[in-house]
Amino acid sequence: MTSEQQQVILRIKQLLMQSQYQLVISSCNEILAAKTAGTDHILIKSLQLPVELTPALEKESLYLKAVACRMHGEHTTAIASLNLLIEQFPDYGRAHQELGYCLLKTDQKKAAYCFYQATQFNPALLSSWLQLESVYNADRQQQALTLCRQQITFLKALPKPVLGATDLMYEGQLHKADQVCRQFLQEQPHHPEAMMLLAEIGVQLKAYSDAEFLLESCVTLYPDNDKAAMAYQTLLAKLGKFPQAVKIAEQRLAKAPDSFSVKVGLAHALVGVGDLHRATDIYQRLLNDNSDRPAIWVALGHALKAKGDTKEAVTAYETAIEHAGDFGDAYWSLANTKTYKFTPALLAQMAAQVSKSSISLEDKIHICFALGRGYEDRGDAELSFHYYQLGNSLKKRTLQFDIRRTESALQAQKSAFAKKDFNKASGCQATDPIFIVGLPRAGSTLLEQILASHSKVDGTMELHDVLGIASSLSQHATPYPMNVTSLSDEILLQLGEKYLSQTQAYRQQAPFFIDKMPNNFIHIGLIKKILPNAKIIDARRNPMDCCFSGYKQLFGEGQEFSYSLSDIGRYYNAYKDLMEHWHKVLPGEILTVHHEDVLDDLEGEVKRILAFCGLEFEEACLAFHKTKRVIKTPSSEQVRQPLYKTGLGQWRPFNSFLTELKQELRVKE
Incomplete structure (x- = not known):
């Protein structure tokens, strides 16, 4: 206010x-x-x-x-x-x-x-x-x-300022909560609850570097405070620092070997590092003790899906529903396989759940998105869009997202970087990273799977490390991104080496690796300053297909622009505008790959991509669907199949409902 x-x-x-x-x-x-x-x-x-x-x-x-x-x-x-x-x-x-x-x-x-x-x-x-x-x-x-x-x-035990700040945080008054909490910590600098609260506020404000420092300090000061350790572990996982999260989880388990929540936390972290065998073993042992744990069935399903065991994952999700008929995440998880077909009886059951006054908001949102998918599969565009729209509107109301702030942030990137600011002689000279950027649902997982099928390339996941470096630079007197061009060669080298060190845990033995965080398109200027030899691939898709696909997707976190047709259209325009700027200031440094071109000429596009990355052609890249690896994005099942074109023009049956999106994208039909 x-x-x-x-x-x-x-x-x-x-x-x-x-x-x-x-x-x-x-x-x-x-x-x-x-x-x-x-x-x-x-x-x-x-x-x-x-x-x-x-x-x-x-x-x-x-x-x-x-x-x-x-x-x-x-x-x-x-x-x-x-x-x-x-x-x-x-x-x-x-x-x-x-x-x-x-x-x-x-x-x-x-x-x-x-x-x-x-x-x-x-x-x-x-x-x-x-x-x-x-x-x-x-x-x-x-x-x-x-x-x-x-x-x-x-x-009742909380100091009044801390209780007040907690209330403010939950009511969405984050800056005021932050102010109250900081004032209290000036008087009692090491109060554990206040430190944890300020970290939680920091996470919501996306001040991840501050939050991480606070929780690391809290754990150091209070090594027996499991609540602090759990909060620190959760943040590390959120930031994609899964190896550190596993370490904290194992330390917690050593102190509380019988704790259910600690075991669950360890299993979640193990999924993050790709140790799916150990994670599924923990989940299954917990379910053997008590099968009436729907959230664990869903977590098990996610791990099985990431491993490629789709049939077993579906069984796990269905079992969750048997134990809790209103558990929205289980229905959405079925829909999010992209291959599951809901029966009329199950659709009716879901619709009945949504209409109940007692259903929680989170469950209602999940089921609405699942119903949207279910009715879309049955060819009922009107009913499908009704549920997609309801799910999106409910989700958007829970967010404090303003597209204008995002547009300003992307404009700031343009203002911060000019062609003269890039010098390939500075920064870390490593050639290892291949960044795949763009909008979600633009075909980036397919490009990752193609490249990860090459013998010299490791596939990883959507890594948060560039976002973390950008967040840490935001704490300077001159904030990010305006301060990047003034960083010394020594600092640029250190930041590049820091990125490589942090991502090492996700790699195997290949000389190259992929970072598939879509939002890194915002930070291409930073990437090319600290890693001038990194390869950057921009995954593009027909804007209507891309935006509507994003609108239909309930993301685990982030991508807050996707819950409004107007917002997602404006975001696409801002993304496209920024990418044009990067091409101007970094000529020849970014390869744009259109999803439709890959579908039309797989071999030609694969050869073009490999040549850009300095890699020799390998037939395995054409047979990408046969490559066995952990995939945790919504497209995991789609890229385990040969190419198909059924995803093209999926927005057309919904044409009459998409006027707002078409206006933003300036689509005339």
Whole structure:
């Protein structure tokens, strides 16, 4: 929020504390009425304060209006405001809590569910936990009561600033949470909960370097704090530093050999380094102890899928559904094999789950994407798009993504690098890395599989190391990317060697290796400064096919631009514009490979790619689908088959629904 908006909200909150409910309601109504009228700026007459209208201000206005209405005895109006608020911001914990208070006297069962939902979206809401404690105690739900009381004890033990910052973080006020937490740490520099919280806020702000340093320091200071070790291990895995994550997991297991969560964490990290045999062994032993663990069945399925055992993976996903019929990740995992066909009965079961009021938001999102895929396979474009659109809209509402910030970030790359800034004599001179960049769903996994079939090339995965280096450079006085061209030759060499050292664990014995992180297209300037001899391949696909394929995909993390047709179209345009800049300032250094050309002339394109990489032609690259290797991207099953063209023009049956995307891409048909 801007300072102007914060002043308005602060004034309304003051009025609420003074019990001036009618003035609060009228002020909020002015804001909401202006939003309905499509006005950008208004003067709130009841407060005599000007303000710019934004979704964040609308969200706070709906919430404060509901609180004032409840306190004024207008429960029906309060509930209507809260239902509208939750529809627009389904993960807003305080809205669910307030709805619980509104329903306490009329529908205690529904009120209890609202308090439960509130704690799922914001575990720092002590009031909701206290309400649930009464419910669980009255219903004699002993296991739930125990967990509830543990959380209450934990929250009550937190210093008030840390609890407040935790609440702010879960409500999406990240910068304010960061400020409160840092102020507390100035007074108590090594408070473990505050250090872990600041790291978690850093992750959400994508300040990964800061977060990693904080958690590493916390683990060093408190070696027996397993919560800190788990947070550190989770972040390492998120950053793609799986070898380090395995090391931390094994240290944790040595201290707690019987811990279920530690074993699961180790198995997840082992999947990351490609040790699938050991990972699946851990998952299967956990399931032998207790088969009613749907999340473990799904994790096992992911490991089996990465190994190429698709049939066994499908069985694992189906078993998860048998144990939990509302477990959305299991349905989406089936859809995400790209080869599984849902039966009419299973589609009906999924649709019934989505319509349940008790289903969690995360499960609903997953099932919507799975239904979209299921009905697309059956040729029902209208129903398919309905679910794709619903899943995307729900997912987007949980994100704080603004395409304008991304466009500015890509423009900054253009401003930061000119042709004169590149000198092949500086940086690390290694020729090992081959970067495959582009948009997700553009055919990069196919190109990786082709190259990884060569005897002199190791396939790895989507490595996070360039993103990590870029993040570390953001901490300088002159932020990244504007500071890259001023780095000394010594630092450029060190950064290039750091990249090679960090990625060594993912390699085998081949002289070349692939880094298939699509988003690295943003950082090509950085890559060519620290690794001037690295090869860069830009995977391209017909923009409509590429963008719509991304819109249909529920990504594990990142790719936040993909949950809106407008956003994904604008992102494609910004990507294309930046790639044109890289070609101008780095002539001949980037090879663009169009997916459609590969389908039309596999041998010709393979020879062109190999020549660009300085590799001799090998027949194995044409028989890429026979290559056995770990693949963890959504296209894993597709690249284990010979080439086919059924993916071309998949957007056309949905043509009438894609006007927004076509307008952004300037497609006329």
